[in-house]
Amino acid sequence: MKLVSNSRGSKMYIGGFPFTRHMMKNETIYWRCVQFRAFRCPARHRQRRTTGMLELVHSEHNHGPIQNRRKRGTLKELMRQRAMGQLNRNSDNTY
Numbered sequence: 001m002k003l004v005s006n007s008r009g010s011k012m013y014i015g016g017f018p019f020t021r022h023m024m025k026n027e028t029i030y031w032r033c034v035q036f037r038a039f040r041c042p043a044r045h046r047q048r049r050t051t052g053m054l055e056l057v058h059s060e061h062n063h064g065p066i067q068n069r070r071k072r073g074t075l076k077e078l079m080r081q082r083a084m085g086q087l088n089r090n091s092d093n094t095y
């Protein structure tokens with residue numbers, strides 16, 4: 001497992017996915033996938049502050065690893081399509 005911290009120490013790679021520090025509570029740090037908001041990704045980990053040991057909470061992502069920088073517009077496009085899908089659903093409900 002490769003752990004990477006940036007200068008702010010709020011980002012970590014777990015299994016090739018970047019995670020962001022969500023909150024700290026008592027002796028536990030909660031890490032969430034950086035895509036949790038964009039994709040509502042359920043992947044998350046807990047980390048013991050005392051030992052640094054990671055505990056698996058939910059390991060599965062509902063998306064692939066974001067590794068291809070060339071597809072810069074992909075997420076934006078996906079969000080746009082999702083927004084349009086919601087609009088369509090809303091209009092369906094009016095009938």
Ligand SMILES: [Zn+2]
Nearest residue numbers: 033041043061
């Ligand atoms: Zn994820």
